[in-house]
Amino acid sequence: xxxxxxxxxxxxxxxxxxxxxxxxxxxxxxxxxxxxxxxxxxxxxxxxxxxxxxxxxxxxxxxxxxxxxxxxxxxxxxxxxxxxxxxxxxxxxxxxxxxxxxxxxxxxxxxxxxxxxxxxxxxxxxxxxxxxxxxxxxxxxxxxxxxxxxxxxxxxxxxxxxxxxxxxxxxxxxxxxxxxxxxxxxxxxxxxxxxxxxxxxxxxxxxxxxxxxxxxxxxxxxxxxxxxxxxxxxxxxxxxxxxxxxxxxxxxxxxxxxxxxxxxxxxxxxxxxxxxxxxxxxxxxxxxxxxxxxxxxxxxxxxxxxxxxxxxxxxxxxxxxxxxxxxxxxxxxxxxxxxxxxxxxxxxxxxxxxxxxxxxxxxxxxxxxxxxxxxxxxxxxxxxxxxxxxxxxxxxxxxxxxxxxxxxxxxxxxxxxxxxxxxxxxxxxxxxxxxxxxxxxxxxxxxxxxxxxxxxxxxxxxxxxxxxxxxxxxxxxxxxxxxxxxxxxxxxxxxxxxxxxxxxxxxxxxxxxxxxxxxxxxxxxxxxxxxxxxxxxxxxxxxxxxxxxxxxxxxxxxxxxxxxxxxxxxxxxxxxxxxxxxxxxxxxxxxxxxxxxxxxxxxxxxxxxxxxxxxxxxxxxxxxxxxxxxxxxxxxxxxxxxxxxxxxxxxxxxxxxxxxxxxxxxxxxxxxxxxxxxxxxxxxxxxxxxxxxxxxxxxxxxxxxxxxxxxxxxxxxxxxxxxxxxxx
Amino acid sequence: xxxxxxxxxxxxxxxxxxxxxxxxxxxxxxxxxxxxxxxxxxxxxxxxxxxxxxxxxxxxxxxxxxxxxxxxxxxxxxxxxxxxxxxxxxxxxxxxxxxx
Numbered sequence: 001x002x003x004x005x006x007x008x009x010x011x012x013x014x015x016x017x018x019x020x021x022x023x024x025x026x027x028x029x030x031x032x033x034x035x036x037x038x039x040x041x042x043x044x045x046x047x048x049x050x051x052x053x054x055x056x057x058x059x060x061x062x063x064x065x066x067x068x069x070x071x072x073x074x075x076x077x078x079x080x081x082x083x084x085x086x087x088x089x090x091x092x093x094x095x096x097x098x099x100x101x102x103x104x105x106x107x108x109x110x111x112x113x114x115x116x117x118x119x120x121x122x123x124x125x126x127x128x129x130x131x132x133x134x135x136x137x138x139x140x141x142x143x144x145x146x147x148x149x150x151x152x153x154x155x156x157x158x159x160x161x162x163x164x165x166x167x168x169x170x171x172x173x174x175x176x177x178x179x180x181x182x183x184x185x186x187x188x189x190x191x192x193x194x195x196x197x198x199x200x201x202x203x204x205x206x207x208x209x210x211x212x213x214x215x216x217x218x219x220x221x222x223x224x225x226x227x228x229x230x231x232x233x234x235x236x237x238x239x240x241x242x243x244x245x246x247x248x249x250x251x252x253x254x255x256x257x258x259x260x261x262x263x264x265x266x267x268x269x270x271x272x273x274x275x276x277x278x279x280x281x282x283x284x285x286x287x288x289x290x291x292x293x294x295x296x297x298x299x300x301x302x303x304x305x306x307x308x309x310x311x312x313x314x315x316x317x318x319x320x321x322x323x324x325x326x327x328x329x330x331x332x333x334x335x336x337x338x339x340x341x342x343x344x345x346x347x348x349x350x351x352x353x354x355x356x357x358x359x360x361x362x363x364x365x366x367x368x369x370x371x372x373x374x375x376x377x378x379x380x381x382x383x384x385x386x387x388x389x390x391x392x393x394x395x396x397x398x399x400x401x402x403x404x405x406x407x408x409x410x411x412x413x414x415x416x417x418x419x420x421x422x423x424x425x426x427x428x429x430x431x432x433x434x435x436x437x438x439x440x441x442x443x444x445x446x447x448x449x450x451x452x453x454x455x456x457x458x459x460x461x462x463x464x465x466x467x468x469x470x471x472x473x474x475x476x477x478x479x480x481x482x483x484x485x486x487x488x489x490x491x492x493x494x495x496x497x498x499x500x501x502x503x504x505x506x507x508x509x510x511x512x513x514x515x516x517x518x519x520x521x522x523x524x525x526x527x528x529x530x531x532x533x534x535x536x537x538x539x540x541x542x543x544x545x546x547x548x549x550x551x552x553x554x555x556x557x558x559x560x561x562x563x564x565x566x567x568x569x570x571x572x573x574x575x576x577x578x579x580x581x582x583x584x585x586x587x588x589x590x591x592x593x594x595x596x597x598x599x600x601x602x603x604x605x606x607x608x609x610x611x612x613x614x615x616x617x618x619x620x621x622x623x624x625x626x627x628x629x630x631x632x633x634x635x636x637x638x639x640x641x642x643x644x645x646x647x648x649x650x651x652x653x654x655x656x657x658x659x660x661x662x663x664x665x666x667x668x669x670x671x672x673x674x675x676x677x678x679x680x681x682x683x684x685x686x687x688x689x690x691x692x693x694x695x696x697x698x699x700x701x702x703x704x705x706x707x708x709x710x711x712x713x714x715x716x717x718x719x720x721x722x723x724x725x726x727x728x
Numbered sequence: 729x730x731x732x733x734x735x736x737x738x739x740x741x742x743x744x745x746x747x748x749x750x751x752x753x754x755x756x757x758x759x760x761x762x763x764x765x766x767x768x769x770x771x772x773x774x775x776x777x778x779x780x781x782x783x784x785x786x787x788x789x790x791x792x793x794x795x796x797x798x799x800x801x802x803x804x805x806x807x808x809x810x811x812x813x814x815x816x817x818x819x820x821x822x823x824x825x826x827x828x
Binding site for chain 1: 747750751752759820824
C-alpha cells in the first residue's frame with residue numbers, strides 16, 4: 001500500500017517544467033480546431049477524426065501527467081505570497097496593463113482544476129469518439145469537430161486560468177462554442193433560434209460576471225491603499241503584509257486568484273468598516289463584497305442554468321446529442337460551480353450570499369425536477385434533470401459543502417454524459433425518435449445501451465443500490481441539513497427540504513424515462529419496428545462512462561481519518577483530496593464563524609438510509625406506474641399540463657421581458673433611428689450639402705478672367721490690410 | 729544715382745498694366761504678353777533691390793525668372809497655336825470650356 005502511495009506521489013516529470021508546459025494542454029485542441037476548421041474539407045472525414053481525437057487524446061495524456069504531478073509532494077506553484085503546495089503553475093508575463101491595473105497570463109493547476117482537467121479531456125475524448133459514429137452521416141463533420149475541439153480548448157482555459165480575466169476568456173469561449181454547436185444545424189430556424197437564446201441569456205449572466213469583477217478590482221485596490229495598522233493579521237506585522245500585498249499587486253494585478261485569496265484573508269476584520277477612498281467611498285466592505293458576489297452569482301446562473309436564467313438549457317438540446325452530453329451536461333454548465341469553488345474564500349465571508357445561492361439552487365433543482373415529470377422528449381427530460389442537478393450543486397455551494405458540490409460535478413459528468421450519449425444511441429437506433437412514449441422495449445434490442453443507461457439511472461437516483469450520484473447528492477443534502485449558516489437557519493432548512501424533495505422527484509422522473517424507453521412492450525406508434533444497436537464507436541464510450549459512474553462512488557466514501565485538534569474527523573476521499581484547495585476557506589470559516597461545517601465521525605448511516613428510502617419511494621412509484629403503463633387519473637391532468645408546459649416560464653418571460661423590450665426597441669427605432677439618425681442625421685446632411693452647392697454653383701462661371709480678377713482683388717485686399725497693420 | 733523707389737514705382741505700374749491686361753483683354757495672345765509684362769515687373773523689383781543692397785541673389789532670381797518665362801512662353805505659344813488650329817480663333821470669350 002505504501003509503495004502504491006509513493007508511486008502516485010512521485011511524478012515522473014519535474015513539477016516546475018510541468019507548470020511551464022501547461023499551455024500545451026490548451027494549445028493541442030486549439031491546433032486541432034484550426035486544422036479541422038480550415039483544412040477539414042480538404043483532408044477528409046477520416047483525417048478530421050484523427051486530428052480531433054488525437055488533439056483531445058493528447059490533451060488527456062498531458063492532463064493525466066499534470067494530475068500525477070500535482071499529487072507530488074514536491075509540486076509547488078509560485079505565487080507572490082509564496083509557493084502553493086500540491087499545485088503547478090507558471091506565469092507567462094503581462095497580458096495587458098493600464099495605469100496601475102495589470103493582468104498577467106498565468107496558468108495554474110491544483111487539485112480542483114486538475115480534476116476538472118481529467119473530466120474535460122477524458123469525457124471529452126469519449127464524446128469525440130462517440131461523435132465519429134454519431135455524426136457519420138453529416139456533411140458538416142469538419143465544422144462539428146472544429147467547434148468541439150475549440151470548446152475543449154476554451155473550457156481548459158477556463159479551468160487553468162489563474163486570474164479572473166483569463167477565466168473570463170474561457171468563460172466567453174465556451175459560451176461561443178455552445179452557441180455555435182446548439183445552432184449547428186442552422187438551416188432549421190428553430191435550432192438557430194435556440195442558439196441565439198442560449199447566447200443572449202448567457203450575455204446577461206456575463207454582464208453580471210464583468211461588473212462583479214470590476215467591483216472586485218475596486219475592492220482589492222481600496223484595501224491596498226489602507227494604512228498598515230488596519231491590515232493587521234494574526235501573527236503578522238501590518239507593514240510586512242502591506243509590502244507583500246503591494247508587490248503582489250504590481251506583479252500579478254488585482255484579479256489574480258492568489259491576490260484575491262490574500263484579500264479574502266484580510267477582509268474578515270474589515271467587513272463592517274467603511275471604505276475611505278476611491279469610487280466605493282462611504283460603503284462598507286461587507287456590502288460591496290456581497291454585491292460583487294451576487295453579481296458573480298448572476299454570471300454563474302447564466303452559465304450554469306439557474307433561476308432566473310435557466311431557460312436556455314432545455315432549448316439547447318436542439319444541438320447534436322454529443323454536444324448536449326459534453327457541453328450541456330458534463331463540462332460547460334458546471335463552470336459556475338467551478339468558479340464558486342475557486343473563490344470559495346470570498347463566499348464564506350458573506351452568509352447572505354451563501355444562503356441566496358443555496359435557496360436559488362434548491363428552488364431551481366425542485367422546479368426543474370417538477371418540469372421533468374411530464375416531458376416526453378428523452379433529451380428534454382435529461383435537460384431538466386441537468387438543470388435540477390446543477391441546482392443541487394449550487395445548494396451544496398450555498399451551504400458550504402464545496403467539496404460535495406464539486407464531487408457532484410465529477411460524478412454528474414460521468415453519469416449524465418452516459419445518459420445523454422445513451423439517449424443519442426437510442427435516437428440513432430430508432431430513426432431519430434425522441435418521444436419516450438413512442439419507444440419502449442429497447443432492453444432486448446439495444447442491450448449495451450440499455451445496460452449503461454440503467455447503470456447511470458441507478459447512479460443518479462440511488463435506486464436499487466447506491467452508486468456515485470447517491471453519495472455525492474447525499475453529501476450535499478447532508479451538509480444542507482447539518483451545516484449552519486449564521487442568521488439564516490430557517491431558509492437553509494427550507495433549501496434542505498426542497499433538496500430532499502428534488503431527490504425524490506429525480507428518482508421518479510428518471511425511472512419514468514427509463515421504464516418508458518427500455519421496459520415494457522414496444523409502442524404501437526413507434527417509428528421503426530425494430531431498433532438496432534449502435535456501432536462500437538458509440539457503445540464503447542457508454543461502457544467506459546458507466547464504469548466510471550460506478551467507480552467514482554469511491555470518492556464519496558468516508559475513508560480518510562484526519563486528526564484535527566486532538567479529534568479524529570472522518571473525511572470522504574474527495575474532501576480530503578480537495579483539502580489543499582480549500583485551506584484558506586476552512587481557515588476563514590474557523591475564524592469568521594459565518595458558516596459552521598458539521599464534522600463527521602464515522603459513516604453517516606442514518607442519512608444514507610434516509611436518502612435511500614427517499615429514492616426507493618420516488619423510483620418505486622415510477623416503476624409501478626410506468627412499468628404497467630398506467631394512465632394518469634384525470635384529476636391530475638391540469639397538473640401534468642402545467643408541468644409539460646414548463647410552468648409557462650417561457651411565456652411569462654415573453655410577456656414580462658421580451659414584449660416590452662421589443663416594444664421599446666420599436667419605439668426607439670421609430671423615434672431615434674427613423675427621425676433622429678435617418679431623418680436629421682443622414683438625410684439632413686445630404687439636404688444641407690445640396691442646398692449649399694446650389695447656392696455656390698452660381699460663383700462658378702468658367703470664366704478664367706473672372707477668377708483672376710477675384711484673385712487679384714483678394715491680393716489687393718490683403719495688401720491693404722497689411723499696409724493698415726504696418727501703419728497703425 | 730536714381731533712387732530705388734523710382735524703379736519700384738515703375739515696376740508697380742508695369743505690374744498693374746499687365747494685370748489689367750490679363751483681366752480685361754479678350755485676345756489670348758495679348759493676355760499672354762501681359763503675363764510676360766507682370767513677370768518682368770517682378771524682375772525689375774528683384775534687380776532694383778539687388779542693386780540697392782549690392783547683393784547677387786536678386787540678379788540670380790531674375791535670371792531664374794527669365795528662364796522660367798522663356799519656358800512658359802514656349803508652352804503658352806504652343807497652346808495658343810493649337811487653340812487657333814482647333815477653334816479657328818484666339819478670342820478667349822469664345823473658347824470657354826470650363827463650364828458646361
